[in-house]
Amino acid sequence: MSDSKNLQPVRGTHDLLPEAARVQRHVVHTLQTVTKNYGYQEIATPMFEFTEVFARTLGETSDVVSKEMYSFSDRGGESLTLRPEGTAGVARSVISNKLYDFLPLKYWYTGAMFRYERPQKGRQRQFHQVGVEFLGVSTPLADAETIALGWHFLQQLQLEGNLRLEINSLGDEASRTVYRTALVAYLERYKTSLSADSQERLLRNPLRILDSKDAGDQEIITGAPSLKDSMSDEATAYFAAVQEYLSLINIPVVVNSRLVRGLDYYSHTAFEIISDGLGAQATVLAGGRYDGLIEMMGGKPTAGIGWAAGIERLALLLPPLEALPRPxxxxxxxxxxxxxxxxxxxxxxxxxxxxxxxxxxxxxxxxxxxxxxxxxxxxxxxxxxxxxxxxxxxxxxxxxxxxxxxxxxxxxxxx
RNA sequence: GCGGGCGUAGCUCAGUUGGUUAGAGCGCGAGAUUGUGGUUCUUGAGGUCGGGGGUUCGAGACCCCUCGCUCGCCCCA
The missing domain is CATH 3.40.50.800 (Anticodon-binding domain)
Known part of the structure; x- marks a missing residue:
């Protein structure tokens, strides 16, 4: 391996040899089959977009935007970025094609995503996701249906190990702003006792401190104001209705009031499906509602909810596939x-x-x-x-x- | 980005306190009298010990740098 450097795949990327390719194909095919019964159609957007598409929507201060994007200038001097996630591209496409005149829309997609992160098991720099977006309907039923679709999809895959569905409400935007102020005010008092990471988060995304794994942080958070108290009556009722719909179809839900998503465009319902069969990268499917996203990007106000799942993580939990047919x-x-x-x-x-x-x-x-x-x-x-x-x-x-x-x-x- | 572990044939690994031509199993190739395989036997190929530099008479083993994987933090799918 004298010239090993050039023959190695780039850090965090992997070849999909036939066996692995077959597994990925199976995951995608399963989603395709399941979404069909929910009225979804496939959409495929470009693998790169103008950098602004991601920077604006995910939030300039989010980790993904501030340190994980593969951005570059093309020969025309445009700043482009390899997509780090799928929702922003779909939202952009809805606006570009004026699809908001044809609501509601139900799309599923699959493809490679790129994030400059330290590789680990279940975390690569080029990875693959499947995802869904349900646009134009802002009702608890739509949330429940979308979550049910994700749950149904994972059931269909017959993953090994146990899955846990965690759900939370971030409230509407007004509630969230009120809460953020209250939370920051509280945390400022303990600022010096917070972990270094959380002191940093206090400036950039204070809600994420709720999710900190640091024991000292957790102690401080115990006394912090609750997001529930800042939530409007409407938001509270909305969240209750989502849970009710889910219980109606026997989907087990764990409410986790500390569940906060890292991307700025979420509001109201946020959820994650977590596996006990993985290490630190245990979230296998996650998403939430993003009613303000399309308007923020310059389109007509359009409700939306969706989720994405990491194919490589799912592959780690998949039982062996059926044997190949014999020639x-x-x-x-x-x-x-x-x-x-x-x-x-x-x-x-x-x-x-x-x-x-x-x-x-x-x-x-x-x-x-x-x-x-x-x-x-x-x-x-x-x-x-x-x-x-x-x-x-x-x-x-x-x-x-x-x-x-x-x-x-x-x-x-x-x- | 931070801290820990690892890196020897295609794969899984062994290599004694640094000492001559680096080993095993599996896999791969060839053969055991030419219309019948999966077993067995014989035999062969394949490694600049991730890469670079250093210490030493001598390094797969020690030191430094670097690349990659892995575990945790972080982040997230």
Whole structure:
């Protein structure tokens, strides 16, 4: 590995070899199937946008914007950014295409996201998400439905380990502003006792201090004013209704009043689904309501709620996939049948049968190769078969052999 | 961005207090008289010990730097 530096994938990126690619495909396919029953359609937005699209919506002071974005100038001098998440792009697309005239909209998406972070298990610099956005409806029912969709999706994947749905309300914007002021006023008194991280957060995103893992911080937070007390009656009722809808369909919910999301565009309902099967990166699906987002970006006021899930994290929790279907191995017994064998494989493929031509080597060798590709059947072609068109088919598990006309093979073997 | 652990063949790992041509299992290739495999046996290929520098008569082992992975913090999906 003398020139290892250039042959290594960039830090935090990974090749998707066939097995992993199949797992990711399975996750996406599962979402596609589940969302269909909820009336969702796929949307795909560009992998990069003008930097401003993310900077404005996620919040200039958010960690994602302030230190994790892959931003660069293109040759025309424009500042562009590789998308760190999916919602901002969809929101931009809704405005660009004036889709707010066609509400409500239900979109799902998948794709690579980019964040300059320190890689860890379940955390990469290029990672993949699936997500959904439900635009144009601001009712507790819409929140419950969206959360149910996420829950349903994860059930469908049959993840190993336990999942926990945590939910909170950040209140409407007015409530949040009131609360932020009250919280900061309280925390200022303990400023010097707070952890260094939280002292920093006090300036940038004080609500996140509620979520601190530092024991000292937690102690201080115990006495802090509660967001509930600052919430308007409407916001409180809204949150109660969301919970009621969820209980109606038996989705277990844990209210976590310290759950705060890191992106600025959220209001009202916020939620996370957390797995006990991962390490520090335990959140497997998360999202919330973002009613102010589209207006903030310059569009008509449009309600919205959505979530995203990390495909790599889901992959870590996925049970083994079904075994791949087994092919038919076509074997010429002698060189004289090689060309005939090629026509036979093509014939089988034309019938919709997965078939592989085993070339080179003596017959014993070819059988070994057939085993290696996990073939269920071997089709043997010698002088007799070539003359009669009736092929010798051997079941490689049982060893049984039979003769079948080529056009009967599909039925004869129930392939 | 901060702190800890790790990095030896494709994979999983062993390499005694620094000492000659770096090992094993699995996997891979070839063979065991040419129309029948999965077992077994024989045999072969494959490593500049992540990379660079240093200490030493001598380094996979010690020191420094660097790259990557990993655990926690942070952040988040």
């Amino acid at each position: 038919v191995a076509v074997i010429a017994m002698a060189d004289a049948q090689e060309q005939y064998a090629f026509t036979v494989v093509q014939n089988l493929r034309g019938q919709g049968i997965m078939a592989e031509l085993i070339t080179s080597g003596n017959v014993a060798k070819k059988f070994k190769k057939a085993n290696k590709i996990n073939a269920l059947y071997a089709v043997l072609l010698g002088e007799e078969e070539a003359a009669t068109g009736r092929l010798t088919v051997k079941n490689l598990d049982s060893g049984e052999q039979q003769k079948i006309a080529i056009e009967e093979i599909k039925k004869g073997l129930s392939l």
